[in-house]
Amino acid sequence: MYASPSNDWRDVPPKVLIVDNDRYTRRVIETLISRDAEISALSPLVFTSDEPSEALQIFDRERPDVVIVDLLAPPSVGVELCRTLRGKSTRDLPILAMSALYKDQKLIEELRRELSVGFFAKPLQVRDLVRAVREHLQSVDEEHEPSVKTF
Secondary structure, eight states: OOOOSOSOGGGSOOEEEEEOSOHHHHHHHHHHHHHOHHHHTTOOEEEEESSHHHHHHHHHHHOOSEEEEETTSSTTHHHHHHHHHHHHSOTTSOEEEEESOTTOHHHHHHHHHHHOEEEEESSOOHHHHHHHHHHHHHHHHHHSSOOOOOO
């Protein structure tokens, strides 16, 4: 199972990594996650990045429990970032992808089937994304290990 590299999982708050080239979108998601009562009760650490290489450094250092990726951050690099993240983890790591490419059903199905990536269309229904993050973080807290849920 995928888990943070700490010797004792109870000492490590849940971690969320948000990767999007748009500063406003990163900030909105981070703010809404921090304002959600059930998520904030878990005291998560939220990391943000606008650049895939920096996101990979954060991922390697922090081992987040949930990763949120804009598929176009920057153009077409987001899909490759999902592949790289999946290669560095197990299928248990929740990767939640966002994109305005919601009409590209082939890409969406590929991400879901081959990479176990959850998908959220832009314009974003932020409540749905926050709900997914909440459910994943609660499963980490309850089961002490992340689990993947399909959305």
